[in-house]
Amino acid sequence: MKQALEGIRVLDLSQWLQGPVCAQYLADFGAEVIHVERPKGGDGARGVRSIKALAIGDWNQYFLVINRNKKSLAVDLKKPEGQELFYELVRKSDVFLSNFQRQNLDAWGLTWEKLRDINPRLIFATNSGYGHAREINRPSYDINVQALTGLMTRQGEPGEPPIYLGMGSGDTYGGLMSALGIMLALHERRRTGRGQFLDASLYGAQLFMAAPTLQPFLASANSLYSEQQARSQAGNPLWNRYQVKDKWVFLCLEDTDENWAALCESFERPELASDVRFDSAAKRTEHNAELVAVLDSILQEQDSEEWIGRCRSSGIPAAPIQNLKDVSGDAQAWENDYLLKVHCGEVNREVDVRGLPITLSKTPGRVESLGPELGQDTELILMDLLEMEWDRISELKEQGVIP
C-alpha cells in the first residue's frame, strides 16, 4: 500500500521532543526521515534513564517511540567536513527541521540563507522556544514555557499549586503545529517551486493550546478564565466532576429544567426536581455549592458502572474518569490503532506503544520500526543517496566526521 508522504525526504536535526515528534508524524505517513545526530551520545533523549523518578525499564520508550520509522545518521557538524556532508544531504532533501537554538545552527553554518542557496526548494523549519521575531536565548523547556503562558495557574482547586499539564504536553503540541506548517509549505512549494522558512515555537503553540480559556480572557479580562475555579462553584453543576463509590465520573448535561428533571428521574430522586432551591437554571447556579453537595452524597451510594449505565439508558452524557491503566485496556483505543503492538529490537519482544491518532482511510499511517540505533544508517545513506565511494567514507571515518 502506498503511503501519503512517500518521496518526501526530511533531515531531522532535532533532539529531545518537539522536533522529533514533528518528524515522527511525517515518518508515520511515509516520509523518509533521517534523524541526524552527533556521533558522541547522539540525541540527548537516548540518555533518558528515568521517568518521574522511576527507572525507565529495559527499553527506552521515550526515545524509541518518538523516533520510530526513522533512519539515523551520525555526523560531527562542528567539523567543516561534516558541514559539507550535510550540505550534500540538503541538496537532496525536501525538508530541514531543527529545534536547536539559533546560535548552534549559526555555528554549524546551517542558516536559512545558506541552505536556501544550496537548495531553493528546501523547507527550512525550526522549533524555537519563544518565536522567531526576537532573539531570546533562554533555554526553553516545556514546563518553563508553559509557566509563562498562564495555563498552569488556572488549573485545579483554589489554593492548590499550579498544575503542569503532563510530561512534554506542550512539546507534542508544538510538534503537531510544526508538522502542519511543513505540510502547508510543501503545498505552497507545489505551486511556486520554492521552499521557505517557517517556525513553530513552543511558546506560540502553548498560547494557542490555551485557547478555550485564554481567548475569552483576552476578550474580557475576566478572572474566571485566569484563576482556579472550585468544583463546588460550578456555573453549571450538571456539567461537573463527581466522586462515586469506586472512582470519579464526568457529567456533561446542559442546564435546562428538562435535563434536570431527567437527571433526578435517572438518579431515582424525583422529589429533587421540584426542590425550590434548584427549580431553575439560575437557582441551580446560585445554590451550586449546595447542589454539588447533594449530588455528591447521592452519587457516593453506587459505583461508576451503575451510574454510567443509568446515564446511558436515559441519554445523559457521562463518562467514568479512567486512569492510564483503564485506557491501556480500552477496546476503543486499540480498535482505532491509537495504541499498537510493535516489535522492539532492544528487548526482542512485542511492546505496547502509542499509535496513530490521525486516521486516513486510503493511506493510513504505519509503525514499521521503533527508533534507530545511533548512526545505524550512516554508511548506507552516504553510499545510496550521495553515491559516495567507500574510500571517501573511510576517510570521513578517519577524520572523525562520522563514527
Next chain:
Amino acid sequence: MSGALQDVVVIETTREFYASLAGALLGDFGATVIRVVDISDARTVDHGRDGMHPPERWNSLDELAHRNKQSLAVNLAEPAGREILEKLVAGADVFLTDAPSATLDNEGCDYESLCALKPDIVLTRASGFGPKGPDRDLPAYDELAAARTGVMPTLPQPGQPPVYTGVGQMHTAVMLALGTMIALHHREECGEGQVVDASLFGGNMYSQSLDMQAYLAIRDDRFLEPLSRLDSGNPMSGPMYPSSDGRWVTLAMPDTDKYWPAFAEIMGLDVTDPRFDSHEKRCGESRLEMMQVLDERFRTRPGSHWKQALDEKQLPADVIEKYDYPAADSNAEANRYILNLEHPTHGAVQSLGFPIHMSESPARLRRMAPCVGQHTAEILQERLGYADARIQELEAEGILGAEPLA
C-alpha cells in the same frame, strides 16, 4: 504574499469549537472556507453550556473559530437548498464536518455520496471516539473524551479532584488540519481523495503521550495516581515552590551539575554543602532533604525577587504567570501569537493570532468571523453563477436566510 492554500476550497458544516478551529487554521493560510449553515436545523452550540463561559460583550470563541471564513445559510431540507450544497461540493477540495456518521448518511454527506459529486474529495471528520470500535457513536464532548483517556486523575495533588484542562480538543483541531493536508498531498500525487478522521479521544490521549507511553512500558501504578509536588526525582527539575506572596516558582534544570553553583548562590546555600555537592546526592540520598530546604528558602522572598534573580543568572526557571502576562507580552505580539485588533463593532480587542510563522506565505487575518448567511448571495453569484432574480426567488421561498427557521 500569497496564502499557501489559496487554491484550496473547504466546505464546512462543523458545530463544535475544536472542529471549526481546524477550518480556521486552513483559512488562516489562505484556503477559501465556506461555512454552510442549515437553517432548517435550529440547534446551536452554546459555549456557555459548561457554566464556565458566561456571555461576553463579543463572542470571542466564535471569533477565533470562524475567522477567515465565509458564511452561507441555506435550507437543506428543501431540494433547491440541497442542490446548492451539492454544487458547492462539486467545486470543493475538502468537506469538513463534525456530524455523527448517522447524520452524514441521512443528509447524503457520507463519503460515497460526496464522491459522486466530486470524485477526489477529501472528507475530514472530527469525531468523538474515532471511526471504529464499539463507542464510535457516543456523544462527543471534549470532557467525556478527556475523562476516558487517563490523564485527569494524575494531574492534581494527591486527594484533589481530577482535573479537566480543555487542551485535548486543541490537539484534535491541529490533527484534523494536519490530516487534511497529508490527504491533499496524496491527492496531488495520486489523484485520489479519502476520509480523514481525528477524534477528541485520540487528541486527549496524545495531549499526555509521554505519561501514557511510560505507563504502557513500565506498568507501574505510580503513574496512575497524582504525585505530590515534593515527590520529584530531581529537586531542581519539575517541583514547584511557593514564594512568600503566594506565587509559585518552577525549575527546569535537569542537568543539576551545570546549574548548581549559580542556583546555590541565588538560594543562599553553600555551594560546597556536603549534602548537596553532587548530582547523585541531589537526585539521590539528599533528594527529599534538598526539596524541604528549597521549599523553606523560596517561602522567604516574594515572586518578583525570584523572577529577577533567576533572570539575572539566565537559569531555566520561572515564576509561574497568569494570563495577564501573555496579554501584555510584547514578544507574543511581535510574533503575532496575540493580535491587537480593531473590531468593527467592539473597537480595540485582543485575540489569539497565528502559532505558525511562514516567511513566504504567512497567515493573515483577511476577515473577521462572519454573521450567519453574510456571504450567501455573494457565493451563489460568484461561485455558482446564480442570477439575481433566482437568488431573490430562493429568498422568497425560504430557501436562503440568516435566521434558523422556527
